[in-house]
Amino acid sequence: MAVGRILSLSALALAVHAAAWAAPSEPLEVRIGLADALTGPLANFGKDDENGARMAIDELNARGVSIGGRKARFVLLAEDDASEPRMATSVAQKFVDAKVNAVIGHETSGTSIPASKIYFDAGIPQITTSATSPQYTEQGFNTTFRTVSNDKQLGRALGRYAGKVLGLKRVALIDDHTAYGQGLASEFVKGFKESGGNIVAREATNDKAAEFGPILTRIRALRPEMIFFGGMTPVAAPMLRQMKALGMGQLRFMGGDGICTDQMLTLAQGAMAEGQVLCAGSGGVDEAHGAALARWRADYRKRFGIDSLIYSPYVYDSVMALAAAMEKAGSSTPAQYRPVLASNVHKGVTGPIAFDQRGDIRDGTLTLYTFRNGQRAMLGVIR
Structure with a gap:
């Protein structure tokens, strides 16, 4: 009896000792794919988009986001589709094989639309921040989302x-x-x-x-x-x-x-x-959200040494909206957080990110321009 008790105590001590030295649980890796034109004539916009995504990823990791009780580590996987439809579908399949949790992209309607079927078949949410063809969200895919107004x-x-x-x-x-x-x-x-x-x-x-x-x-x-x-x-x-x-x-x-x-x-x-x-x-940010965007643009310039272009703030907001949906759903699994993404309202630097039943941005903005003094001049933002 005494020997058995000693053995039990020894086993308990060993278990406690092992627990004390056990490695902490691995963080939950969340893979965000960015599909963009990183080469070719639209590469300046693609690189700008990538910068916006990296700002969001780094901010999320610095903040220490938890999803379903586990600390999350966000990883950006950036791939170049060169604004070519065939390359876009190859990139889409590459992301599916890599088991990404979400995709930001593609840059144009000509690349977003053919890639969207691949993401839909795999159940992976896709947010485009610049493709404006109505066809993109009129295919009946519950995985397609857009953060700017369509045509x-x-x-x-x-x-x-x-x-x-x-x-x-x-x-x-x-x-x-x-x-x-x-x-x-x-x-x-x-x-x-x-x-x-x-x-x-x-x-x-x-x-x-x-x-x-x-x-x-x-x-x-x-x-x-x-x-x-x-x-x-x-x-x-x-x-x-x-x-x-x-x-x-x-x-x-x-x-x-x-x-x-x-x-x-x-x-x-x-x-x-x-x-x-x-x-x-x-796209465009109205007066109510101008201060937040100005701060964001200042942070962008401080980090990259250049001014941001048109769509990088929307890429940033899209990554943040995905993370918010995952937090609220308690899961980074697409099937679990996608319904939350579809119904949630995220307060972004460009304004509210909320989607209608097709995945189009609700109450989207437009920026009006004219031409005078030999250059294009902004007139204002309308909805």
Whole structure:
């Protein structure tokens, strides 16, 4: 009896000793994939996005986030898709094989859409911060999310702005017969009519056209207050040149992000009057959130020695929104935290991050621009 008791005490002592020297439980590794154009013509935006993601990852690790009672260690896996659809699907499969917990990306609609099916099949949430095609969130995938307004939201907001803010009543439409141009123009019509406006003409060209004389002559006879164009800069700029030649050089001209480029200044060859052209791009921070974003941009510059570009704050917010959903769900497993991500509201530096039933940002913002003094100038932020 005494011997058994001694053995029991010895075993207990050994167990206590072993527990005292046991290694602490391993942290929960959370892998965030960043799929972006890190080479090629869009590489400056891709690198900016990567910087925004690294700021979020480092902040989360410094804070010591716990998920389901375990300390989490966030890891960023950045992959280059060079803005090529085929590379995007290869990157997507690579992330699936690496068992990432979430993906930020891709940068364009042309890469985000083909990759989204791969993430959906694997059940991995994907947040794009810059792809604006409505098709991305209209596929019925519960894994697709977006933190900037899509083209439909942009077109309708521009229509409301033209009617309510500018007070216009008569607008003519031209689109380039692409899915982008037609969709943008159709949504503009909805927003403009909601605001009491009237579409006096709707014309179509194509995305490689260079001659618009007949179309513009018909429109000129109807005396609209503005032309809305659904299309891209290479068509819009020569159209402006021909408008000037036809005596329409002071007529307002509006479009979406497709014409909101510095290239407009070069290709228009001096045909743009000061403030004649109005355009908008997805994203932008309103006055209520300006101070928070300014602090974030200052931190970015302090760390990287350069100014942040357009979408890196949205990448930062996306990583933070994912982490918040995982914390709330008590799990980094996609199937467990995805429903929380879909319904949660995260207070980001760009504003509230909350998604509708399709995964689009709720109440998204747009930044309005015009062209004057030989450069693109910001007018303000609208919703």
